[in-house]
Amino acid sequence: MEVAAERWMDRALRMAKEALENGEVPVGCLMVYNNEILGKGRNEVNETKNATRHAEMVAIDQVLDWCHQHDKDPAEVFAHTVLYVTVEPCIMCAAALRLMKIPLVVYGCQNERFGGCGSVLNISSANLTDTGEPFQCIAGYRAEEAVDMLKTFYRQENPNAPKSKVRKKECHK
Amino acid sequence: MGARDRDWGPGAGRAAMEPDCKRRKMEEPADPPWEALLVLPELESQEIELTPAYAAPVLLRTETSRLVRELSAARPLTELPHLKRVRAQGGTQPLEVLLCPAGPLPGASRTLAELLPDGRVDVRGLGEPFLVQVPARAPLTRPQFEEAARHWPTAFHENKRTSQALAGRLFTPQDKAAMGAHMEHAVRAARRGAELGMVPAGAAVVDPATGQVLAVGHDCRNGLHPLLHAAMVCIDLVACGQGGGAYSYLDYPACSFLPPLPGDGLPYICTGYDLYLTREPCVMCAMALVHSRIQRVFYGVSSPHGTLGTGYRLHGRQDLNHRYEVFRGILEGPCRRLGQEPAAR
Numbered sequence: 001m002e003v004a005a006e007r008w009m010d011r012a013l014r015m016a017k018e019a020l021e022n023g024e025v026p027v028g029c030l031m032v033y034n035n036e037i038l039g040k041g042r043n044e045v046n047e048t049k050n051a052t053r054h055a056e057m058v059a060i061d062q063v064l065d066w067c068h069q070h071d072k073d074p075a076e077v078f079a080h081t082v083l084y085v086t087v088e089p090c091i092m093c094a095a096a097l098r099l100m101k102i103p104l105v106v107y108g109c110q111n112e113r114f115g116g117c118g119s120v121l122n123i124s125s126a127n128l129t130d131t132g133e134p135f136q137c138i139a140g141y142r143a144e145e146a147v148d149m150l151k152t153f154y155r156q157e158n159p160n161a162p163k164s165k166v167r168k169k170e171c172h173k
Numbered sequence: 174m175g176a177r178d179r180d181w182g183p184g185a186g187r188a189a190m191e192p193d194c195k196r197r198k199m200e201e202p203a204d205p206p207w208e209a210l211l212v213l214p215e216l217e218s219q220e221i222e223l224t225p226a227y228a229a230p231v232l233l234r235t236e237t238s239r240l241v242r243e244l245s246a247a248r249p250l251t252e253l254p255h256l257k258r259v260r261a262q263g264g265t266q267p268l269e270v271l272l273c274p275a276g277p278l279p280g281a282s283r284t285l286a287e288l289l290p291d292g293r294v295d296v297r298g299l300g301e302p303f304l305v306q307v308p309a310r311a312p313l314t315r316p317q318f319e320e321a322a323r324h325w326p327t328a329f330h331e332n333k334r335t336s337q338a339l340a341g342r343l344f345t346p347q348d349k350a351a352m353g354a355h356m357e358h359a360v361r362a363a364r365r366g367a368e369l370g371m372v373p374a375g376a377a378v379v380d381p382a383t384g385q386v387l388a389v390g391h392d393c394r395n396g397l398h399p400l401l402h403a404a405m406v407c408i409d410l411v412a413c414g415q416g417g418g419a420y421s422y423l424d425y426p427a428c429s430f431l432p433p434l435p436g437d438g439l440p441y442i443c444t445g446y447d448l449y450l451t452r453e454p455c456v457m458c459a460m461a462l463v464h465s466r467i468q469r470v471f472y473g474v475s476s477p478h479g480t481l482g483t484g485y486r487l488h489g490r491q492d493l494n495h496r497y498e499v500f501r502g503i504l505e506g507p508c509r510r511l512g513q514e515p516a517a518r
């Protein structure tokens with residue numbers, strides 16, 4: 001179990017690195033069902049111009065596609081899927097994971113800005129009406145590597161991210 | 174209030190007398206006039222928190238200004254800068270002066286010598302110290318200010334916009350007409366979604382700078398994708414209008430977006446835009462709107478799982494990097510009837 005978790009997390013970290021190289025927030029994740037990867041995701045916000053395209057949301061889409069292709073019931077598949085993700089899911093993704101009824105999330109470092117599994121809010125275990133099921137979390141797998149990548153990203157990206165874009169647009173008018 | 178009631182009365186009566194009047198279709202005569210009600214953020218909606226402090230009566234009134242001067246120098250209220258130093262209890266009661274915060278676990282009674290041991294304040298004219306509960310934070314709204322002032326005189330920098338909104342004076346009749354028209358897009362989309370077996374919830378994104386409706390959509394969770402709630406659909410439709418997007422809405426013609434004009438500068442995601450939702454969004458959608466940098470959200474009715482007023486108030490948290498304004502009650506009647514009415518024609 002431990003060895004398998006290490007292996008999955010290693011894959012997730014490599015995807016986060018790929019995201020970093022593409023100028024996206026370095027978060028990578030895998031959805032594993034019966035020892036098989038059904039979904040992989042990394043942040044795709046810039047490519048899609050959609051701020052909700054976090055790694056977890058991308059991976060959920062892939063699992064749904066796999067279910068369609070293999071004629072499997074998504075409810076049954078998600079109920080036995082483990083998410084491995086390099087960073088604590090944000091509030092939005094934690095709610096999405098509840099809605100999909102994923103039972104277990106293994107993650108690396110805390111998400112101090114947006115975390116939905118305890119850092120900002122505890123969506124993972126909260127008692128919420130009409131918002132799926134709570135899920136279990138195992139935190140701290142390869143946390144240092146995950147947090148180092150985030151630090152690198154925010155050091156490079158933050159000063160010239162959305163603000164300067166908006167300002168540029170305003171100058172055109 | 175009275176004037177608006179009168180304005181509404183004859184209009185509603187006319188609509189009732191002219192059943193063919195198309196403009197009145199959305200708002201049935203039975204609907205009372207709606208109000209856009211500000212949904213305050215968490216800090217603004219909370220009751221005032223209190224903290225213990227030591228105060229003392231000023232027995233020699235002529236010493237008051239000297240005492241205030243010396244206390245301000247020796248015991249500045251750095252943690253409680255919103256508090257006034259002196260309060261007048263009225264009548265023949267002596268003035269009372271705040272000495273210092275009492276800390277989390279105050280001893281029951283302290284003498285002046287214990288509280289002001291360094292001799293920097295000449296205690297001549299002061300009576301025995303006593304514990305008093307004072308507001309821990311500056312009040313943010315007029316109701317909070319009024320509550321705070323009952324405990325100890327407090328400074329208040331009134332946020333004009335918040336006060337206007339709380340008093341229902343933020344929007345002109347023209348604003349409200351436009352808001353109602355925008356919400357009608359969302360209501361219509363919800364009905365068309367419901368005809369396809371979708372959850373009857375709709376949404377519309379508007380650029381308030383131009384009044385243009387940029388995207389209209391309905392909940393697609395029963396069809397296209399289990400996470401495509403109405404707000405998520407509209408966020409993605411805006412992305413489609415900016416040349417991005419993650420999903421195709423070909424099977425859902427009521428989900429549409431305004432194609433960008435060539436050469437038009439586009440903002441970053443939903444920055445500066447307004448979202449109209451027939452009902453209060455869930456926590457996933459409310460956080461998606463934080464990520465999308467939406468400017469304002471207008472919704473029709475509250476929902477049990479709602480997180481913009483009902484459960485969490487996710488739109489105004491100091492610990493998140495973006496905040497937005499929220500108003501509820503827009504076109505409340507038609508929004509409430511969604512899902513309760515027989516399938517629309």
Ligand SMILES: [Zn+2]
Nearest residue numbers: 054089090093
């Ligand atoms: Zn997320």
Ligand SMILES: [Zn+2]
Nearest residue numbers: 402455457458
């Ligand atoms: Zn939702």
